Amino acid sequence: MSIAKANISDISTFKTTISRQNDYILSISQHFLNDVEDKLSLIAEEIRNIKSLSENIHNNIAKLKNKLETLKEEQQNISNLIASTPKTIKVTRTDSKGNSYVVEETNPRYLELLSKLNNVKSQINDVKQSIDSYNDLLKKCQEQIARLESVAHVIYESKSRYNDYLNRLQEINEEALSRLKNIEYILNQYKDIKIEPPNLSSYGISSSGKGFFDFLNGIGSLISVSSFRIKSKVHKKEYDNFYDMYDFIDSLNASSEYKESLAGSFSLANETLKVIFNRYAKKFDCKSCQSSSNYYSPDENAIYINAVEDMNHPCGIGTSFYHECGHMLDDIAGNESKIGCAYSAFYGLFKEILTDYRMTIDQICRQNNCNVASAKEILSNIIISNPYDSYIVSDIFNGLSNNDVDGYYEHDEDYYKKNHFNVLLSSEAFASITSQIMISNQKSLNFTYQYMPNTINKYYQIVDEFLK
Numbered sequence: 001m002s003i004a005k006a007n008i009s010d011i012s013t014f015k016t017t018i019s020r021q022n023d024y025i026l027s028i029s030q031h032f033l034n035d036v037e038d039k040l041s042l043i044a045e046e047i048r049n050i051k052s053l054s055e056n057i058h059n060n061i062a063k064l065k066n067k068l069e070t071l072k073e074e075q076q077n078i079s080n081l082i083a084s085t086p087k088t089i090k091v092t093r094t095d096s097k098g099n100s101y102v103v104e105e106t107n108p109r110y111l112e113l114l115s116k117l118n119n120v121k122s123q124i125n126d127v128k129q130s131i132d133s134y135n136d137l138l139k140k141c142q143e144q145i146a147r148l149e150s151v152a153h154v155i156y157e158s159k160s161r162y163n164d165y166l167n168r169l170q171e172i173n174e175e176a177l178s179r180l181k182n183i184e185y186i187l188n189q190y191k192d193i194k195i196e197p198p199n200l201s202s203y204g205i206s207s208s209g210k211g212f213f214d215f216l217n218g219i220g221s222l223i224s225v226s227s228f229r230i231k232s233k234v235h236k237k238e239y240d241n242f243y244d245m246y247d248f249i250d251s252l253n254a255s256s257e258y259k260e261s262l263a264g265s266f267s268l269a270n271e272t273l274k275v276i277f278n279r280y281a282k283k284f285d286c287k288s289c290q291s292s293s294n295y296y297s298p299d300e301n302a303i304y305i306n307a308v309e310d311m312n313h314p315c316g317i318g319t320s321f322y323h324e325c326g327h328m329l330d331d332i333a334g335n336e337s338k339i340g341c342a343y344s345a346f347y348g349l350f351k352e353i354l355t356d357y358r359m360t361i362d363q364i365c366r367q368n369n370c371n372v373a374s375a376k377e378i379l380s381n382i383i384i385s386n387p388y389d390s391y392i393v394s395d396i397f398n399g400l401s402n403n404d405v406d407g408y409y410e411h412d413e414d415y416y417k418k419n420h421f422n423v424l425l426s427s428e429a430f431a432s433i434t435s436q437i438m439i440s441n442q443k444s445l446n447f448t449y450q451y452m453p454n455t456i457n458k459y460y461q462i463v464d465e466f467l468k
């Protein structure tokens with residue numbers, strides 16, 4: 001039975017499933033987002049309407065206030081007239097016998113003014129009531145606008161949260177697709193090779209299916225332990241022009257366990273670095289895997305590895321191998337570009353290392369209200385209490401501080417003093433970061449990023465330069 005074949009078909013099923021899932025998510029999201037947009041524009045329109053209504057009410061209130069002023073003036077005028085008008089007048093009358101006599105009667109003019117005054121007073125009351133009721137209406141409009149705005153705000157927040165989820169989901173899907181493509185690419189190279197089926201349950205794959213990510217992780221281990229072993233059998237005759245990292249690893253004079261681990265890490269490593277490593281693999285050389293120490297020899301353009309020690313490296317199997325490969329890559333690329341030094345040093349990694357070191361010391365001084373000497377001591381303690389995750393920070397900050405900052409992983413006391421201080425620090429940082437990325441040691445990279453964010457960012461920029 002061909003395991004590779006079975007897995008290729010499983011992978012293409014998963015790829016289809018993920019693509020369908022992506023399409024489905026996109027289509028329902030589009031519906032949902034359209035609905036949300038509709039609701040938001042309805043609310044906006046409602047708010048506009050209420051605002052224009054409020055505008056009209058304001059105008060009416062202004063008009064009524066003018067009218068009130070006029071009425072009050074009129075009231076004053078009438079009151080003045082009343083004050084100057086006598087309440088009664090003397091009238092001469094003639095009785096039946098023809099005799100004249102004088103009587104006092106109420107002044108009709110006075111009565112007329114009194115009635116006018118009452119009329120104006122009642123108009124004033126009416127206008128005041130109208131103003132009050134318009135003001136009530138205005139208050140209700142404002143309350144309604146505030147309510148609608150708060151609803152719109154909630155919808156808007158949900159929409160932006162939803163967009164975040166959606167983006168994250170798509171990222172996860174893309175990541176899964178790219179991992180699957182990668183696995184498919186590797187498996188395709190061995191598709192005609194018959195191998196004994198491994199015990200699937202030991203890779204976390206059950207026939208009932210344990211879920212997609214379990215499967216994916218299972219496939220990862222499957223490749224790291226079994227695909228590599230069979231590759232060299234077909235490789236030489238079928239792919240004469242194609243020499244990559246797997247061939248380089250295969251060519252090492254080391255135990256199969258060690259080679260399988262290195263190939264396994266490589267298959268799961270950062271895509272960009274894999275492309276670069278594959279491109280330079282032809283020029284890589286390892287003189288020995290039984291060396292007493294690990295180093296890169298620029299004169300020979302080759303690395304020396306202590307495979308047994310590296311197999312038990314506390315920072316992860318292959319830490320030393322990929323560290324020395326990092327030096328080799330850095331140096332070969334530098335030679336090829338004729339820049340006269342390591343590629344990383346030329347592209348200014350040291351400047352970022354220095355920035356990160358100063359930033360870290362400054363921050364510790366501020367946080368602990370202490371001097372630089374104490375800050376170095378505090379930093380040493382942090383590094384020592386994270387002995388393996390500080391693999392990169394320990395060596396680089398030790399070199400940069402003339403051994404004041406002291407950790408678990410360091411070069412000899414005089415190493416960085418020898419020559420080209422900044423070139424050495426750049427290339428050591430470059431090699432160590434490369435190593436931890438190649439073995440996917442996320443914990444170590446996270447710790448490094450906490451203290452050397454600029455260096456890590458610059459590292460990725462430099463790596464991008466390789467591809468140009």
Ligand SMILES: [Zn+2]
Nearest residue numbers: 323327428431
């Ligand atoms: Zn080194």
